[in-house]
Amino acid sequence: MADRYLSLTGTAPGRFLTRRLGLPQPAALRRWSAEQPSLSGQLLHLTAGKSDLDLAPVLTGAGPEPGPERPVAVVLDATGVRGVEALAEVHAALHPALRSVAESGRIVVLGAPPDPADHHQAAVQQALEGFVRSLGKEIGRGRTVNLVRLTDARSAESTLRFLLSPRSAYVSGQVIEVGGGEVTAPEDWDRPLAGRTALVTGAARGIGEAVARTLARDGARVVCLDVPAAEAELTAVAGRLGGVALPLDITADDAGARIADALPGHLDVLVHNAGITRDRRLVNMPAERWSSVLDVNLASVLRTTDVLLSAGTLGAGGRIVATASIAGLAGNAGQTNYAASKAGIVGLVRSLGPRALAEYGVTVNAVAPGFIETRMTAAVPLFIREAGRRMNSLAQGGAPVDVAETTAWFASPGSGAVNGQVVRVCGQSLLGA
Numbered sequence: 001m002a003d004r005y006l007s008l009t010g011t012a013p014g015r016f017l018t019r020r021l022g023l024p025q026p027a028a029l030r031r032w033s034a035e036q037p038s039l040s041g042q043l044l045h046l047t048a049g050k051s052d053l054d055l056a057p058v059l060t061g062a063g064p065e066p067g068p069e070r071p072v073a074v075v076l077d078a079t080g081v082r083g084v085e086a087l088a089e090v091h092a093a094l095h096p097a098l099r100s101v102a103e104s105g106r107i108v109v110l111g112a113p114p115d116p117a118d119h120h121q122a123a124v125q126q127a128l129e130g131f132v133r134s135l136g137k138e139i140g141r142g143r144t145v146n147l148v149r150l151t152d153a154r155s156a157e158s159t160l161r162f163l164l165s166p167r168s169a170y171v172s173g174q175v176i177e178v179g180g181g182e183v184t185a186p187e188d189w190d191r192p193l194a195g196r197t198a199l200v201t202g203a204a205r206g207i208g209e210a211v212a213r214t215l216a217r218d219g220a221r222v223v224c225l226d227v228p229a230a231e232a233e234l235t236a237v238a239g240r241l242g243g244v245a246l247p248l249d250i251t252a253d254d255a256g257a258r259i260a261d262a263l264p265g266h267l268d269v270l271v272h273n274a275g276i277t278r279d280r281r282l283v284n285m286p287a288e289r290w291s292s293v294l295d296v297n298l299a300s301v302l303r304t305t306d307v308l309l310s311a312g313t314l315g316a317g318g319r320i321v322a323t324a325s326i327a328g329l330a331g332n333a334g335q336t337n338y339a340a341s342k343a344g345i346v347g348l349v350r351s352l353g354p355r356a357l358a359e360y361g362v363t364v365n366a367v368a369p370g371f372i373e374t375r376m377t378a379a380v381p382l383f384i385r386e387a388g389r390r391m392n393s394l395a396q397g398g399a400p401v402d403v404a405e406t407t408a409w410f411a412s413p414g415s416g417a418v419n420g421q422v423v424r425v426c427g428q429s430l431l432g433a
Contacts, residue, residue: 003373003389006396024395027142029169030104031401037190038165039064041072041102048089049080053110053153061189062160072102073164078128079112079150082121090131104142106164107135110156111149113177125149129175136173136428137393144172144394144428155183158192158414167409170402172393173428181357181416184317192412194219197267199259201250202274204230206374207323209237210400211271214408216241220269223262225250250274250300256307267314269411272301272322275341277376279334290337297341302348309360316361321410322349323403324368326426342368346422353420363419365410370426373397392427 008014009025018025030039043063045055055077064073076093080086094107101107109132114122128147136145146163150156156178162168163176186192198215202208203224212222222243226234231247238245246262248255275297278289301322308314327335328342345366353364371377371388377397380388389397403425409415410423 003396005386005389024390025140026390026395027103027140029142029394029396030166031169031399032166032405036166039072039104039106040067041065041069041105042067043164044071044074044097046074046076046093046097047080048076048078048093049082049086051077051080053077053079053150055110055153058153058157058160062157063164070102071097071100071105073106073108074101075108075110075160075164077110079110081111081124081128082118084120084124087124087127090128094135098139101139101143104166104169106168107139107143107145108160108163109145109147111147112151113149113179132175133173133428137430139393142169142394144168146172147175148178149175150178152178152417155179155181155417157185158183158409158412159418161189161414162405162409167405169405170394170398170425170427171406171423174423176418176421176423178417179419181363181419182317182361183416184413186413188219189414191219192414193269193408196269196413197221197223197263197265198269198271198411199223199225199246199263199267200271200273201225203237204233205237206376207369207372207400207403208271208273210404211273211407212237212241212243214401214404215269215271215411216243218408218412220411221264225259226274250304251295253303255300256304256311259304260308260311260313263313266312267308267318269319269321270305270308270314271407271411272305272320272345274300275323277335277338279338281334282336285337293337294341294344297338298344298348301345305348305352309356309362314360314362317413317416318360318362319411319415320352320356320362320364321407322364322366324349324366324422326368326370326424326429326431329368329422329424330429330431349422350420357419363410363416365418365420366422367403367406367410368422368424368426369398369403370424370429371397372403372425373399391431392429394427396427398425398427
């Protein structure tokens, strides 16, 4: 469903009226397109504290297309900030630059992991998180602000390419840790998944279809899985993408084994996207509504992941990306079952991520969507829908492709150092984020 308020604020009378009434003024977001795959403008590389990072080679490839336009991206290296006095350099670096950043521009602050042996360093590096989240809520005009904690610039190239591009249009106020793990730079950054096979569950429509389409765009051969009742839609999606349709109930006890048998070889990317809602307040919720949501959204993810890892179907260099939700992080009235299932995905990622990387060479991450414009949200009552759209720093709903782009970044061979992360794709929701 079209966002008429967003369209209104894009007109001169709409801007005047909303400004006078003190209403949100969302900016149309710049997303990836084949015609304009990159941002265009200047990149400002700023430093606070004494840094040992060699960022220049990475930023040359990861930054926007150079142009005469005003700055469209700012990267502040604050990895060397180790004391409160050095935080003043963060202010001094960004304060004069903010007004010049173009609409839909990107600000990325680079920090260091907090050092448990140095409470001063840990305190000021944690301070950067509060700074970034607050700046994201005030900067406006479709601009985003994120924090990346890292120790090696080379391992962060995939992450910087994502955050400094139109692909991250609905990701703001996030803290991403780039740690260990093998990083393989793709031969072609425009098609990083060339030669790889990806399985996407719940692929017949909505977010799942967008994920499958985006992974195919990036070169993957996509196996599209959904329930047998959606076989017609599923087959149409797979046909458009040159992929394979796999009608299958993901909650079946033998689903993992049947997936392994249906694959044309090994699997490189596993995307757990299938999910359902059965909303009702707990006092009125029958056991069937509770168990069906937990079975689809969480138990099936655990079962199939265990089978595919133990069978070696998903091996070294593999990627697992699961779909959580901000409901699992902040809670939501009438969704105790759904929120429990999505919080469970967060627990899975945080526990399995380190072990899967050590034992199998596989990374495990999750996307946590906020209000995304789908057929499901289009059916939400008007006032609730409008509240969902406006209650984030970008003052608008996201698109399925926003979740898909984040999933594709996790899936890239260049993202091997990104593991155990849960990234909210919510426009920096003002609740619980």
